[in-house]
């Protein structure tokens with residue numbers, strides 16, 4: 001590479017995960033190899049204004065972006081991790097780091113992700129899908145209107161307590177709660193409704209919570225070792241993730257080599273199932289009772305703070321944070337990233 005590639009990091013964003021993205025984005029900017037890349041950045045504020053360094057509002061976003069060779073969207077959640085910005089960059093013909101429109105939009109929607117994983121025969125927690133407040137969408141995608149007590153009855157019959165109630169498009173656990181009876185189920189649904197009109201009610205899994213990092217394209221995809229999360233609270237809530245220093249991350253997870261390999265294989269399978277590209281972090285449970293590996297979700301733009309699982313897992317594999325970012329950028333122009341190792 002003779003000329004340095006111009007890389008523009010976009011971070012912040014309009015989603016509930018704005019603050020997390022700010023930390024992730026700053027870390028990415030600091031750690032990008034300045035010998036290899038000319039780095040600039042754009043912050044999207046909570047209202048959707050695009051600001052260049054020095055906080056000046058960008059008047060012509062298209063022109064501004066066109067000055068770069070590659071965009072690195074370090075955005076989490078809605079309008080960032082859901083295919084919208086990816087679609088805009090496709091239209092502008094600007095290459096970018098990570099998953100494209102399809103993988104991003106599927107993975108941002110927990111209900112649609114479930115349907116894809118079902119098709120791939122990847123084991124997951126049993127669930128009920130409710131849309132527009134009270135419409136139950138059954139396994140045949142038929143729609144049945146239910147009142148609150150009918151929903152509670154259905155949950156009790158199909159799943160049993162505890163259940164996790166999630167807005168379909170959530171991230172960082174925002175809007176998610178655990179319900180242990182009919183009363184707090186209805187409250188949990190009301191809460192989730194504030195974030196999305198599609199709601200997922202999922203059977204609670206008692207077990208270890210583990211995560212695996214995927215990196216690469218097509219045939220070149222690799223999975224990292226598996227990390228374990230021991231949340232400081234009842235589950236890995238927003239506070240447990242970002243505000244409670246007692247949440248522990250264990251790398252590698254304390255599991256057998258067989259389980260480790262099964263998780264790595266399944267992570268790659270899930271990544272391919274959603275048409276993943278570049279990177280993803282795939283999250284699982286290992287159920288205590290059965291020792292089964294149960295997929296929870298796939299994150300196409302995982303946290304990138306210095307203490308985040310994704311860079312930590314690759315660090316364990318011998319890739320520094322900086323080297324990892326270089327590989328991610330090289331992937332956007334289809335450079336083979338693994339042959340030098």
Ligand SMILES: Nc1ncnc2c1ncn2[C@@H]1O[C@H](COP(=O)(O)OP(=O)(O)O)[C@@H](O)[C@H]1O
Pocket residue numbers: 125164166170171172173174176202203204205206209231235236237283296297
């Ligand atoms: N079915 C489940 N069983 C047990 N715990 C769950 C279940 N679903 C979610 N959780 C807990 O809630 C957290 C957040 O849920 P998750 O689906 O990962 O949402 P997000 O996309 O916001 O991270 C998980 O990390 C886990 O601690």
Ligand SMILES: [Mg+2]
Pocket residue numbers: 172173283297
């Ligand atoms: Mg999660």
